[in-house]
Amino acid sequence: MRTLTITLVLASGLLLSTLAQAHPKLLSSTPAEGTDGAAPGKIELHFSENLLARFSGAKLVMTEMPGMAHSPMPMKARISAGSDPKTMLVTPLDPLPAGTYKVEWRAVSSDTHPITGNVTFKVQ
Template structure:
């Protein structure tokens, strides 16, 4: 086999490796506001920022009060979820100010390359 042919096969293999790595990428959480496990004053909005652009019509989040002073049990909180201007963040806006207690955000997103992922994080309101 000629030197040119080895070189060409090597380039094709390298390109296939790079392309396959990109094809298996999934959106990852870059940051959350409030931070996971943080203790904060009542936030006006909650934000989850991802590493990739989201398909906003297929992405969303639920906000749940998981514990309050003297009581336990999960209560879903009425909130609106929207995408940021760059479509890399979900912004959750509670319908009313959050009362003191522990909260969990369960999110599910689909990136523009159609990879779906889900996860959660929690925080505590003083």
């Protein structure tokens, strides 16, 4: 009985660590977090896991015009899968004017748990 209990504990610990590894993490983005530059034609988000495109997505909002913070203003953008299943593309439909932007992403991979996060960058 004692042996059985220990085996079960080990097995559930293993299961938990397998699930945790399946959560997508944002590894990098273009533009990168906190950067300041020219208006990007598209924003690339690179994750640690393959994404399920139909459950994953993003919203692009402008949070500040130069020198003036305001409530988040949604920007029109097309969200699509990148050239590989770990990449999400956010393509603004109109050129982004100068200001601060936030990409609020939601990434879902094989274990179906939605993971959210955001990336902030500035356009000069």
